[in-house]
Amino acid sequence: MSSKNFSYKAAPYRFVMKFTDGRWDDGYLSEDPNIVLNESACVFQYSQSCFEGLKAYRTKEGRIVCFRPDLNAERMADSCKRMVMPIVPKEKFFEALDQVILANEEMIPEYGSNGSLYIRPFMIGTSSVLGVSPATEFEFRMIVSPVGSYFDERAKSISLRISDYDRAAPKGTGHIKAGINYAMSLYPLQIAHEEGYDENLYLDSREHLYIEETGGANIFFISHDNKLLFPESSSILPSITRRSVKYLAEEYLGLRTEERQMSINEIDKFKECGLCGTAAVIAPVGNIDVNGRRIIFDTSADGYGEICKKIRDCIQKIQYCELDGPEGWIHMVR
Ligand code: PLP
Numbered sequence: 001m002s003s004k005n006f007s008y009k010a011a012p013y014r015f016v017m018k019f020t021d022g023r024w025d026d027g028y029l030s031e032d033p034n035i036v037l038n039e040s041a042c043v044f045q046y047s048q049s050c051f052e053g054l055k056a057y058r059t060k061e062g063r064i065v066c067f068r069p070d071l072n073a074e075r076m077a078d079s080c081k082r083m084v085m086p087i088v089p090k091e092k093f094f095e096a097l098d099q100v101i102l103a104n105e106e107m108i109p110e111y112g113s114n115g116s117l118y119i120r121p122f123m124i125g126t127s128s129v130l131g132v133s134p135a136t137e138f139e140f141r142m143i144v145s146p147v148g149s150y151f152d153e154r155a156k157s158i159s160l161r162i163s164d165y166d167r168a169a170p171k172g173t174g175h176i177k178a179g180i181n182y183a184m185s186l187y188p189l190q191i192a193h194e195e196g197y198d199e200n201l202y203l204d205s206r207e208h209l210y211i212e213e214t215g216g217a218n219i220f221f222i223s224h225d226n227k228l229l230f231p232e233s234s235s236i237l238p239s240i241t242r243r244s245v246k247y248l249a250e251e252y253l254g255l256r257t258e259e260r261q262m263s264i265n266e267i268d269k270f271k272e273c274g275l276c277g278t279a280a281v282i283a284p285v286g287n288i289d290v291n292g293r294r295i296i297f298d299t300s301a302d303g304y305g306e307i308c309k310k311i312r313d314c315i316q317k318i319q320y321c322e323l324d325g326p327e328g329w330i331h332m333v334r
Pocket residue numbers: 053213214215216217218237238239240241242276277278279
């Protein structure tokens with residue numbers, strides 16, 4: 001289940017920028033958490049929306065930092081292109097990020113609390129439509145909320161099951177962060193929760209054979225000879241955490257890694273399994289249920305497998321600036 005520590009708490013300020021007559025205005029910090037739109041706005045009728053997710057961390061030295069926000073700006077541009085929305089220039093994305101974080105500085109959880117400030121940039125089509133067509137006016141917002149763990153802390157590791165439903169089609173929108181991908185996951189997620197699972201693991205929608213990802217995070221496996229494996233697919237979100245974990249595993253932890261198509265029939269060969277994502281961080285997977293068969297993974301290191309724990313410690317230390325990360329990974333807000 002999602003944790004109560006990952007819920008919306010309105011912050012004093014949000015960054016708001018509007019696109020009209022073919023151009024963005026300068027944007028401003030607003031104290032108003034509400035958006036008033038025409039009932040026929042494209043976001044209501046045809047769900048024209050996309051979003052991002054990143055975090056600001058308070059370090060031991062009292063600095064405020066973000067982890068690889070350039071990649072969020074780039075991925076949002078990819079989402080906008082696919083959703084026929086205007087791109088927010090990278091410099092503007094950074095300006096909004098710094099402004100909204102500093103304006104809400106008091107909301108950033110203390111160092112050592114295991115919390116961070118979740119930042120949710122999003123864009124919606126605001127002008128009215130009736131026939132199917134993209135909006136011509138848009139609103140970009142960056143909102144923030146203090147968060148802790150994404151999954152319920154009462155269970156140290158999480159429980160997944162293979163979903164009977166599909167998440168993304170081969171040439172659909174699975175590789176971008178469109179709101180529609182999450183809308184369609186609500187029903188299968190409700191069923192998963194009713195049956196006692198934390199999340200669904202989706203398979204490819206063509207053959208129902210290859211592992212894709214969960215509703216809100218990428219997945220990885222660790223073999224008995226300590227190799228890290230990531231499922232490859234063109235219909236999963238290119239997770240920034242995953243790309244970072246792959247690099248850190250190779251360069252910092254001396255592990256071999258591989259990205260390839262992974263069949264659901266091979267997962268009982270692995271000793272550890274984890275989810276990776278901004279909200280999930282590194283969440284250890286204790287079991288995956290496949291058609292009534294339970295595959296169990298090592299969670300003996302306080303809910304984690306040994307390698308999962310090393311990966312989590314490494315990335316978190318870099319995110320909180322306790323360990324030097326690769327050049328350019330940390331954006332210093334203050
Ligand atoms: N996959 C999905 C479907 C997600 O929603 C997310 C969250 O952003 C991820 C993966 C993880 O991506 P990232 O590590 O960039 O947060």
